[in-house]
Amino acid sequence: MKRVIIIGATSGIGRALAALYAVEGWTVGLCGRRTSLLEELRDTLGPSVRVQPMDVADTEAARQRFLDLAAALGGVDHVIISAGTGYLDPAFPWEKERDTLMTNVAGFAVIAHAAFDLFRRQGFGHLAGISSVAAVRGGPAPVYNASKAFVSSYLQGLRCRAVSEGLPITVTDILPGFVDTAMAKGDGLFWVAPREKAARQIFNALEKRKPVVYVTRRWRMVALLLRLLPEPLYRALVCKKRENGAEAHGR
Numbered sequence: 001m002k003r004v005i006i007i008g009a010t011s012g013i014g015r016a017l018a019a020l021y022a023v024e025g026w027t028v029g030l031c032g033r034r035t036s037l038l039e040e041l042r043d044t045l046g047p048s049v050r051v052q053p054m055d056v057a058d059t060e061a062a063r064q065r066f067l068d069l070a071a072a073l074g075g076v077d078h079v080i081i082s083a084g085t086g087y088l089d090p091a092f093p094w095e096k097e098r099d100t101l102m103t104n105v106a107g108f109a110v111i112a113h114a115a116f117d118l119f120r121r122q123g124f125g126h127l128a129g130i131s132s133v134a135a136v137r138g139g140p141a142p143v144y145n146a147s148k149a150f151v152s153s154y155l156q157g158l159r160c161r162a163v164s165e166g167l168p169i170t171v172t173d174i175l176p177g178f179v180d181t182a183m184a185k186g187d188g189l190f191w192v193a194p195r196e197k198a199a200r201q202i203f204n205a206l207e208k209r210k211p212v213v214y215v216t217r218r219w220r221m222v223a224l225l226l227r228l229l230p231e232p233l234y235r236a237l238v239c240k241k242r243e244n245g246a247e248a249h250g251r
């Protein structure tokens with residue numbers, strides 16, 4: 001039976017992925033901070049589920065807990081890092097920037113590195129990280145977009161290392177647009193995908209071992225446009241002043 005570990009499985013995209021992988025017959029290891037939700041998932045998804053509470057921002061403890069879970073599963077085929085955070089706060093406090101950095105950058109990197117290292121020792125494995133279309137350009141939530149640029153770049157770097165070291169490791173960068181979860185906040189959301197649809201597209205793309213995946217597929221066009229827009233036009237469209245003082249939030 002194939003084994004997957006999902007980091008950030010207590011809600012949203014990660015939770016939908018957990019349900020889907022369990023239905024598809026995989027053994028599933030689930031992580032997140034909210035222990036009660038992990039236990040609820042274990043009770044509803046059945047005996048193929050193991051849970052491991054984890055705060056990725058506590059990096060050294062998270063690395064050890066990830067390795068413990070992988071050992072308890074007897075190895076792991078897929079690791080999916082969905083854990084992430086982001087804030088829409090017009091006051092723009094440093095504490096929230098720091099929280100996003102610790103979760104989306106330090107927390108992401110420690111698990112991505114631990115998974116790659118484990119796959120190297122196993123001689124196989126597939127790592128997927130959930131970045132965002134926001135990765136392609138800076139936006140009004142500066143640390144969020146920057147953190148997702150880090151995620152995409154780090155994954156590309158790991159893919160590069162797998163090739164240069166001749167390792168049979170697959171690495172996938174997943175860039176969602178808007179998905180209907182607690183993270184999709186703010187005005188002006190469009191093309192919001194149901195989380196089950198997002199999970200199915202991610203599952204199918206990983207089965208095909210794709211290196212880069214846009215969810216849903218039409219967001220590839222948006223990413224291309226965002227990359228090509230000249231700076232003044234980008235500022236006018238994306239960074240425009242909000243009448244009520246609220247910040248725009250490009251996921």
Ligand SMILES: NC(=O)c1ccc[n+]([C@@H]2O[C@H](COP(=O)([O-])OP(=O)(O)OC[C@H]3O[C@@H](n4cnc5c(N)ncnc54)[C@H](OP(=O)(O)O)[C@@H]3O)[C@@H](O)[C@H]2O)c1
Pocket residue numbers: 007008009010011012013014015031032033034035037054055056057082083084085086103107130131132133175176177178179180181182183184251
């Ligand atoms: N929804 C969108 O429109 C959208 C678009 C593009 C990208 N994304 C990305 O998709 C990923 C999943 O987000 P979502 O939309 O599914 O939102 P969500 O429902 O808020 O899920 C976030 C998940 O991350 C976990 N998490 C957060 N901080 C953590 C920490 N320090 N340690 C361990 N786990 C942590 C949460 O679990 P606990 O709270 O239990 O720890 C939760 O399971 C994120 O990386 C997000 O940036 C979302």
